[in-house]
Amino acid sequence: MTMANIxxxxxxxxTRVRCQIFQTAYNPASIRTGAKYLRKRLRGPSMMKYYPPYEQLSLAKLMKQYPEWDVVDEDEQIRLRDLDQRKKRGKGAPKKAKSMEDSRRSKRKR
Structure with missing residues (x-):
């Protein structure tokens, strides 16, 4: 029996039965499905292994790690000074409520 007789x-x-047995996609019209790319091995894990772990170096971390060094974080000092100035003008963060009676939400009428 030749191929011409089938x-x-x-x-x-x-083909449909073969796809069921081997668990492949049955695509008689040869429509693009992207299955080739979905089966492909992911690149992310191997790229993550290639590059060293990213740890952002900051002055605060250095100060915490080496307290014997007398390092001053000027940006943090400026931030704290600005925060104090805002608090003196009444522009700081509101005080936290200690109980439900102190809370503004409980005073609202519903």
Missing amino acids: APSALAAL
């Missing part, structure tokens, strides 16, 4: 419908049925 009916196309029998070949299609054979």
